[in-house]
Amino acid sequence: MRSSSSSKQAADNSRGINGHILTLHQRLYHALNLGTRCCDDKGQKWHYSDIEIQRLVVRSIDAFLDGISAESLQHQVVKESVGDIVGAxxxxxxxxxxxxxxxxxxxAVKIVRMIPSSMLQPHFSNLIHPLSSLLSFRELRVAISCASALNLILSNLTSKREKKVWEILKTTNVVGDLVENVKGYSTENKATEYFQEMASLLSKILWRWPPSRFHVWTDKKLFSILDTVKLNPDCSIKIAVMQLFSALALCGNGTNKLLEDGEGLVKIMVDSLDSSNPYSVQIEGLRLAQCLMTSEQGCSKIIKLSCEPIVKGIITLMSKWSLDAGKLAKDQMSILVEACRLALITQWEGDHHFYFWKAGVDRVLLRLIIGNSDTTEQSLHSLSLQEQIIKLEEVFDTDVLLPLRPYVWDILGCLTANCMENFFPKMHGNETVFNVLVVCACMAFVDSILTSRQIFQGNACHSSESEPASRAVLMMIYSPSKYISSKARFILSEVLALKGKDYVGYLLDSLKAASSGNKFGIPSNFRLVISLTSLACYSALPKFQKHVIQHGGISILSSFISWWFDNPVHLNRSSVAPHVQNRFSGRTCCWPSSEDWEGEDMLLLFGLVALAELINVEDRCGIFQNQMELRAAFIRDLQEICINNSYSGPRWNPCVSMVLFFWLDAHHCYLLKNCLKRKHLILLISRIQIHAIG
Structure with a gap:
């Protein structure tokens, strides 16, 4: 028969605690109790004046950590010891x-590596202050270990504790010490690991706390040292330097400083994108490029220095992937995501658009949609559009690559929105590839409507690509390229006809529900964005315009817009398209504000786009017939948008002007035309006027 002590030990073993760990725990607290414990607002601390007792305590903690396992970390005995261990x-x-x-x-490094961050967070301040104070310790091994521990802590720090930690880092002058340590690396012949840890820690601080960046980008000697260090062929040094440059580039002023020696920096970045480099080097190169080109100004500077090599690097990394047993390696997916994020520089105007088309971006995007399918451009070339749609439906849901879809649609939309009027896909490749890509986008457009209905009805479904897909179709329909615009309208009409379902009633019902005063939250905001984007597309199709009007489209859109003026709903795109957020989101500083395509008032904008198309079909005088007061109020609201700078988004004025043109005389149209800031938008208004006069 078992003794009670044997039963207790068996129970402890079943929970991850054995006799050996309990013995180590007893020895640990025997050593801890040789000191004096005190508590303050920063938590528990221990004080030891004797060196030998300090050694005993540290060795006891070391032995205890070596004895515990991942399972035993969840035991109460271990959890209750964390505060005392960190404090000591x-x-x-x-x-x-x-x-x-x-x-x-x-x-200290072992503690941070072994103990889960959730258990350590409340006690971080007891470690951060002393570790920060030792970064310039005369013994390099100690300084490196302290930097390593801080690197791990900051990697797992929650935003909730950022303010408190920053106050500690300011008190200990961490940024100043790290800058001096980085500058001393090459002059004092220190170990590679020393530079790697110090530069990595500095980059983490610059990334999290914008106020730290000024002290760094204004240090001329530091930049001179980094110009030399960046040429070091060691991969770990390259990565550390690029991480530091990336963090500095989050600051607009820092980017300008970096680009003073633009050619050297861009060469390092472009070289890192070479597919022969290790995965870690490629990732940091992609992230550095994203940071440097986070705005139109930054993108323009980089493109002027090295346009084609950057585009080639992006396209190569977007192409170098393969499935193994139907799966994509984790490293490959990470590279693809970062390369697709960088390819979003297509949102900015510039020569890089030409090189993207030249490099076959349409073929690359199509492969990311249909995977390694046997459905190739050759097999689709001879099929009719209806047959292509049926064939593509068989391979459209390639689950492995679904996380990339939102980026694919955004890239496609940006490329088509920035084309020249005479752009034709055959100029740079196979026309069939592009047309199939448009078919896929239109199929995703229809799926986005179904998805919004399922979300509204409470059904679980995959919605990440819905907004980007519908947005891409809208941008193709309004592309400056006559070919793309007409092709998108034709293909979307055919896809909608083939699906054989009438979604117009559902889309308009969404607007009626909102304008009737129903409360709505994020899911319904998503539904409204999809509904308005879809209606804007429907209203641009000759086959469906009358259908929308017959369902009361003009009246419902007008009511929705009037309701919006009384109940403005301001949305950031990230609230309905999570993929636009990345690790840099919200971390930039000193950059001039860059407007999204639609600004924060996307619901109003897309409603105006749809209404403008419908007004173009109907007799302009009959729209507000016998409703002169409503007509006058509506015109005043629209005029306010044109003169009120609070309405953001570079596409605002043309859409509003499209509506106003049918009610205002030529003098007012001239004034609106002079309000526009971009040449291609002025051209759009001119086209509208010429079309109306004709």
Missing amino acids: VGSILASKSEATMRLASDV
């Missing part, structure tokens, strides 16, 4: 005794 090591580090610093700093 923090106190010993704060003493700065050379006899114990190496061992204590190594144990």
Whole structure:
């Protein structure tokens, strides 16, 4: 028969605790109790004046950490020990005794690596302050370990604790010490690991706390040192330098400083994109490029320095992937996501659009949609449009590549929105490839309407590509390229006809529900964005315009717009398209504000686009017949948009002007035309006027 102690030990073993760990725990607290414990607002601390006791405590903590497993970390005995362990090591580090610093700093690294961040977060301040104070310690091994521990801490720091940690870092002058350490690397012949840890820690601080960046980008000597260090062939050095440059580039002023030696920096970045490099080098190169081109100004500067090589690098990385047993390696997916994010520089005007088409971007995008399917451009070339749609439906839902779809649609939309009027896909490749890409986008457009209905009805469904797909179709329909615009309208009409379902009633019902005063949250905001985008597309199709009007489209859109003026709903695109958020979102500073295509008032904008198309079909005088007061109020609201700078988005004025043209005389149209800021938008208004006169 088992004794009670044997039963207890068996129970402890089943929960991840054995006799050995309990013994180590007892020894740990025997050592801890040789000191004095105190508590303050920063948590528990221990004080040890004797060097030998410090050594005993650190070794006891080290042995205890070596004895625990991932399973035993969840045991109450271990959880309750975390605060005491951190407090003791923090106190010993704060003493700065050379006899114990190496061992204590190594144990600090072990603590941060082994103990889950969720358990450590409440006690971080007890470690961060002493570790920060030791970054310039005379013994390099100690300084490296302290930097390594801080790197791990900041990597797992929650935003909730950022303010408190920043106050500690300011108190200990961490940024200044790190800058001096980085500058001392090449002059004092220190180990590669030293530079790697110091530069990596500095980049993490610059990334999280914008106020830290000024002290760095204004240091001329630091930039001079980095210009030399960046030529080091060691991969770990390259990565650390690019991480530091990326963090600096989050600041507009920092980017300008970096680009003073633009050619050298861009060469490093372009070289890193070469597919022969290790995965980690390619990732950092892609992220550096994203940071440098986070605005139209930054993109323009880089493109002028090295346009074609950058585009080639992006296209190559978007193409170099393969499926193994129907799966994509994790590293490959990460590269593809970062390359697609960088390809979103297509949102900015510039020569790079030409090189994207020249490099076969349409073929690359199509492959990312249909995967390694046997459905090739050759097999689709001889099929009719209806047969292509049926064939593509068989391969359209390639689950492995679904996370890339939102980027694919955004890239396609941006490319088509920035074409020249005479652009024709055959100029740079196979016309069939582009047409099939448009078919896929139109199929995704229809799916987006179904998705919005399923979300509204409470059904779980995949919605990440819905907004980007419908937005891409809208941008193709309004592309400056006559070919793309007409092709998109024709193909969308055919896809909608083939699906054989009438979605117009559902789309208009969404607007009626909103304008009737129903409360709605994020899911319904998503539904409204899809409904308005879809209606704007429907209203641009000759086959469906009358259908929308017959369903009361003009009246419902007018009511919705009037309701919006009284109840403005301002949306950032990220609230309905999560993929636009990345690790840099919200971390930039000193950049001039860059407007999204639709601004924050997308619901109003898309409603105006749809209404403008419908008004173009109907007799302009009959729209507000016998409703002169409503007509006058509506015109005043629209005029306010044109003169009120609070309405953001570079596509605002043309859409409003399209509506106003049918009610205002030529003098008012002239004034609106002079309000426009972009040449291609002025051209759009001119086209509208010529069309109306004709």
